[in-house]
Amino acid sequence: MTPTPSTAPGDPPRLWGVGTGRTLRPIWLLHELDVAFELRPILTRTASMQTPEFQALSGRGKIPLLEDGDVMIGESAAIVLYLADRFRDRGVFAPEPGTPERAQHDELCWFAMTEMDAILYTIRRHEGLPEIYGASRVAVEAAREYFLRSAAEMERRLSDGRSYLQGDEFSVADLLLKTCLDWAVMVCKIELPAALGGYFGLVSARPAYTLAMKTNFPPEALAALGVGGPS
Numbered sequence: 491m492t493p494t495p496s497t498a499p500g501d502p503p504r505l506w507g508v509g510t511g512r513t514l515r516p517i518w519l520l521h522e523l524d525v526a527f528e529l530r531p532i533l534t535r536t537a538s539m540q541t542p543e544f545q546a547l548s549g550r551g552k553i554p555l556l557e558d559g560d561v562m563i564g565e566s567a568a569i570v571l572y573l574a575d576r577f578r579d580r581g582v583f584a585p586e587p588g589t590p591e592r593a594q595h596d597e598l599c600w601f602a603m604t605e606m607d608a609i610l611y612t613i614r615r616h617e618g619l620p621e622i623y624g625a626s627r628v629a630v631e632a633a634r635e636y637f638l639r640s641a642a643e644m645e646r647r648l649s650d651g652r653s654y655l656q657g658d659e660f661s662v663a664d665l666l667l668k669t670c671l672d673w674a675v676m677v678c679k680i681e682l683p684a685a686l687g688g689y690f691g692l693v694s695a696r697p698a699y700t701l702a703m704k705t706n707f708p709p710e711a712l713a714a715l716g717v718g719g720p721s
């Protein structure tokens with residue numbers, strides 16, 4: 491059973507969660523869209539996740555979580571795709587649903603999530619959180635190699651000199667890819683292929699990204715990570 495969201499139609503969207511690469515995604519897109527939102531800055535694996543209010547909404551106990559009118563969804567990629575479609579009048583960050591461009595766009599999103607994010611989470615679990623998930627050097631090494639193979643595929647997609655994954659326009663697919671690259675570099679200490687450097691710098695220079703990084707990584711979140719960037 492899915493609990494009912496507590497926002498009413500017309501309220502600004504309410505977003506739960508800060509402090510990780512996953513929570514950065516909706517915060518970043520909301521800044522790109524310049525949409526006002528209410529942020530509940532709860533941090534993973536802290537008492538702030540245990541409040542009755544959050545637990546009533548999220549049986550799963552995971553951030554990010556978005557409430558928007560009748561909609562309540564988790565899964566960071568689903569949230570950003572929903573926001574891109576919902577606030578299309580504020581800026582276009584995904585091609586029109588049902589078009590070949592959108593199909594290609596969504597392929598890139600799924601790739602980022604299943605071939606990059608999920609692989610990084612293997613490293614995070616078995617290297618960064620051994621007290622919960624157990625340490626496994628073999629799993630971590632294999633995941634690092636696999637991640638590099640995925641990064642090489644993204645490099646290949648960008649190798650014709652295009653600025654962004656789908657050409658001249660920054661999209662949700664770029665936002666998902668960049669959050670994975672950040673996580674790889676800052677937390678997993680993976681050295682990215684040099685050819686991705688230009689793309690990395692271009693996306694990092696977006697004002698909404700800078701703003702979102704500040705919103706998403708308060709000092710206590712960085713301290714919890716023990717790093718200068720996302721997890």
Ligand SMILES: N[C@@H](CCC(=O)N[C@@H](CS)C(=O)NCC(=O)O)C(=O)O
Pocket residue numbers: 510511512513534535551552553554564565566567721
């Ligand atoms: N696939 C989900 C992953 C969500 C997720 O694992 N969130 C972490 C923070 S990055 C969390 O809430 N962890 C709490 C826990 O596992 O107890 C997404 O992309 O939103």
